[in-house]
Amino acid sequence: NDTSMQHRNLNHMTREERFSEAMRRTLYALKVLLPREGWTPVGPEMKYLARAIKEFTFIIHAGVFIPCIMSYGTNEQIAKWFPLAADFRIIGTYAQTELGHGSFLRGLETIATYDRANQEFIINCPKITAMKWWPGDMGKSANHVLLMAELVIDGKKYGMHGFMVQIRDLTTHEPLPGVTVGDIGAKLSFESVDNGFLYLQNVRIPRENLLSKLSEVHPDGTYIKKGNQRLMYGSMVRVRVNLIAHEIVMPLAKACTIAVRYSAVRRQGLINPSKEEVPVLDYVAQQHKLLPQVATVFMAHFAAKQLVKMHHDYSLEVEKGNTSQLPELHALSAGMKACLSEQGAAGAEIVRRACGGHGYSCGSGLPFIVNRMLATCTYEGENTVMQLQCARYLIKCADQAKKDKLTGSVWYLSDFSNMSCTAQTFGDLQEPSVLVKLHERRAKCAVQHAGKKMQNMVKNGTPAHDAWNMMATLLINAARAHIMQYVVGTSVTYISELSCSASLKKILTQLCALYALHNINSNCGDFVKFGCLTSAQCDLAQEAEFNLLKQLRPDAVGIVDSFDFTDDILQSCLGAYDGNVYERLFEWAKQAPMNKTEVHQDSYQYLQPYLHEGRDVLEGRGRNSKL
Numbered sequence: 128n129d130t131s132m133q134h135r136n137l138n139h140m141t142r143e144e145r146f147s148e149a150m151r152r153t154l155y156a157l158k159v160l161l162p163r164e165g166w167t168p169v170g171p172e173m174k175y176l177a178r179a180i181k182e183f184t185f186i187i188h189a190g191v192f193i194p195c196i197m198s199y200g201t202n203e204q205i206a207k208w209f210p211l212a213a214d215f216r217i218i219g220t221y222a223q224t225e226l227g228h229g230s231f232l233r234g235l236e237t238i239a240t241y242d243r244a245n246q247e248f249i250i251n252c253p254k255i256t257a258m259k260w261w262p263g264d265m266g267k268s269a270n271h272v273l274l275m276a277e278l279v280i281d282g283k284k285y286g287m288h289g290f291m292v293q294i295r296d297l298t299t300h301e302p303l304p305g306v307t308v309g310d311i312g313a314k315l316s317f318e319s320v321d322n323g324f325l326y327l328q329n330v331r332i333p334r335e336n337l338l339s340k341l342s343e344v345h346p347d348g349t350y351i352k353k354g355n356q357r358l359m360y361g362s363m364v365r366v367r368v369n370l371i372a373h374e375i376v377m378p379l380a381k382a383c384t385i386a387v388r389y390s391a392v393r394r395q396g397l398i399n400p401s402k403e404e405v406p407v408l409d410y411v412a413q414q415h416k417l418l419p420q421v422a423t424v425f426m427a428h429f430a431a432k433q434l435v436k437m438h439h440d441y442s443l444e445v446e447k448g449n450t451s452q453l454p455e456l457h458a459l460s461a462g463m464k465a466c467l468s469e470q471g472a473a474g475a476e477i478v479r480r481a482c483g484g485h486g487y488s489c490g491s492g493l494p495f496i497v498n499r500m501l502a503t504c505t506y507e508g509e510n511t512v513m514q515l516q517c518a519r520y521l522i523k524c525a526d527q528a529k530k531d532k533l534t535g536s537v538w539y540l541s542d543f544s545n546m547s548c549t550a551q552t553f554g555d556l557q558e559p560s561v562l563v564k565l566h567e568r569r570a571k572c573a574v575q576h577a578g579k580k581m582q583n584m585v586k587n588g589t590p591a592h593d594a595w596n597m598m599a600t601l602l603i604n605a606a607r608a609h610i611m612q613y614v615v616g617t618s619v620t621y622i623s624e625l626s627c628s629a630s631l632k633k634i635l636t637q638l639c640a641l642y643a644l645h646n647i648n649s650n651c652g653d654f655v656k657f658g659c660l661t662s663a664q665c666d667l668a669q670e671a672e673f674n675l676l677k678q679l680r681p682d683a684v685g686i687v688d689s690f691d692f693t694d695d696i697l698q699s700c701l702g703a704y705d706g707n708v709y710e711r712l713f714e715w716a717k718q719a720p721m722n723k724t725e726v727h728q729d730s731y732q733y734l735q736p737y738l739h740e741g742r743d744v745l746e747g748r749g750r751n752s753k754l
């Protein structure tokens with residue numbers, strides 16, 4: 128209710144206005160509105176920020192830079208930099224990606240060379256491809272970066288390490304000597320974020336600025352490893368775990384709220400020719416577009432909660448020096464981020480398209496969501512690369528399953544019980560336990576299929592790396608299948624253990640079955656190819672899905688209302704709670720800058736001569752053309 132938090136119409140603002148406005152609003156929220164005793168911007172309130180502000184900034188500062196200080200810094204370094212960063216007295220970003228490399232981290236080219244005589248690191252981007260490119264908040268906001276660079280001592284390379292580097296003067300905010308920094312220009316979304324470029328040439332930093340939780344350099348240049356070097360990748364795991372809720376579940380829920388509410392209001396066409404025009408939500412085709420996406424919101428939310436818990440438990444173990452869970456967590460977080468961002472981004476576009484022309488208007492609020500969600504498929508690990516990371520782990524586990532009983536998320540790879548499906552009716556296929564078993568069997572077969580193909584190629588003399596490359600598509604499918612069985616399995620468990628009313632549990636169970644059946648029907652080739660379902664059972668699976676659409680239709684609006692987004696957050700003429708779509712669209716359009724004058728003089732000057740000729744012809748004073 129604080130007017131300082133109300134959003135002006137973002138679509139009618141320039142990018143620079145949106146950048147400034149997001150900064151004003153974010154700092155107002157984090158420095159004025161929210162703070163109370165013991166609060167920090169990396170606490171639970173951050174998720175309210177993602178919910179309560181349509182466009183905010185300092186996402187990387189709060190979401191990546193600060194967590195990295197905690198993950199990579201020693202206690203002294205945390206004590207020095209965390210309070211400054213948490214209080215926005217320094218603004219940082221996570222500078223890893225370069226103009227020439229983003230996925231292949233071993234290819235990063237920025238170098239940090241140790242200068243023993245001065246006990247400093249000399250930071251250099253030796254060529255243009257080494258320039259840091261993309262980090263959020265880096266172009267104009269940040270005065271520090273957590274720079275990921277190759278450590279070099281006496282000509283020997285030690286791999287990627289994290290360095291705290293100041294890039295702007297703390298008084299003037301001007302770039303420091305040797306620093307070339309700026310905004311990378313217009314992007315598909317994130318208009319309010321200054322993703323930047325950073326070119327460092329002979330920038331010197333003290334030895335103490337190497338974040339030294341996992342390794343350190345002594346004054347004489349001795350390099351000491353202090354832990355599992357894979358923890359150097361730990362911040363990416365943490366962001367992948369956390370971004371699912373923030374950047375996939377939340378935006379998809381907003382898009383579904385808009386599209387379902389609009390579909391309940393928009394009347395178009397007839398089902399029964401003798402009756403009146405129907406709300407488009409009555410078309411089964413429309414239900415088939417929207418309701419599986421609503422189900423995805425819930426299932427992704429439940430699975431993400433489980434992953435966050437797993438990451439939390441793992442973090443406690445790491446503090447005790449036990450990193451044994453890291454391989455599974457890396458594989459699961461990489462796979463979940465990739466598969467759910469793929470589903471979420473596609474789902475947001477499906478529901479946008481289901482809103483017809485008004486879904487193409489920025490006044491719907493949907494293009495903002497769709498464009499922003501597209502980025503989740505690329506940042507924090509490009510999806511293909513992430514799926515292959517997940518597949519790498521699955522293939523290793525499938526080999527191990529031949530001799531050991533596996534546990535954790537891959538336990539099903541060593542389950543050799545009879546998994547054939549005996550479903551005789553579509554009701555059988557709505558049973559949660561049947562759906563879980565079907566997904567486990569499909570995943571197990573997909574992993575074994577990819578592994579077998581590669582083994583046969585290697586047996587026939589193909590080098591292992593070529594076999595891997597040639598079977599990449601099968602490996603990606605195996606990763607997707609693994610994640611789908613994880614999402615369905617964890618959701619079924621979560622719902623069964625939820626203490627809630629029977630009516631709510633019924634709805635959630637129906638949504639879970641809808642999600643699983645939609646996935647089966649969208650991938651029935653796999654389910655038949657791997658012997659999970661017969662062709663007849665595939666027909667039953669389709670019937671089962673259609674039946675659920677019919678059962679869920681009456682509650683569709685109530686279900687999205689339960690996401691409880693305010694009109695100010697949705698910023699949608701189509702999804703406002705009062706359903707006054709047309710009046711809102713007209714009011715919104717009238718506010719467009721194009722309409723601040725009746726005649727748009729800048730363009731009219733070009734048109735005027737021709738219009739006056741036309742006027743003269745029509746008023747009998749001019750000659751018509753020969754056309």
Ligand SMILES: CC(C)(COP(=O)(O)OP(=O)(O)OC[C@H]1O[C@@H](n2cnc3c(N)ncnc32)[C@H](O)[C@@H]1OP(=O)(O)O)[C@@H](O)C(=O)NCCC(=O)NCCSC(=O)CCCCCCCCCCCCCCC(=O)O
Pocket residue numbers: 169173186187189190191194221223224229230231232233263357358360361363364365366369370373374453454457505506507508509512516519
């Ligand atoms: C993994 C790579 C693709 C390849 O790396 P390597 O070449 O070194 O490894 P290999 O493939 O050879 O594998 C070797 C070995 O290492 C294991 N491994 C790899 N990665 C990891 C890992 N992360 N953890 C653990 N182990 C790992 C691998 O499994 C192998 O093991 P085995 O030998 O045993 O098989 C690597 O190059 C890579 O990761 N590339 C991707 C780069 C990337 O992800 N870049 C991201 C840059 S930062 C960015 O994009 C930021 C975007 C953020 C945008 C906004 C986000 C919104 C955030 C909101 C939510 C946050 C809120 C947070 C609040 C909170 O935290 O509380």
Ligand SMILES: Cc1cc2nc3c(=O)[nH]c(=O)nc-3n(C[C@H](O)[C@H](O)[C@H](O)COP(=O)(O)OP(=O)(O)OC[C@H]3O[C@@H](n4cnc5c(N)ncnc54)[C@H](O)[C@@H]3O)c2cc1C
Pocket residue numbers: 187220221222223224227228229230231260261262263317322502505506507508509511512515
């Ligand atoms: C909105 C946004 C915000 C970002 N914020 C940050 C940030 O704050 N900090 C930061 O450091 N970075 C950030 N990034 C950069 C992001 O992490 C990288 O873009 C991402 O890691 C992909 O790397 P790349 O762009 O170099 O693509 P590349 O690695 O060049 O990949 C290009 C394409 O090649 C293919 N490909 C690549 N490798 C393989 C492989 N092994 N197998 C098969 N196919 C492959 C894939 O199709 C991939 O899409 C951001 C990016 C975006 C879009």
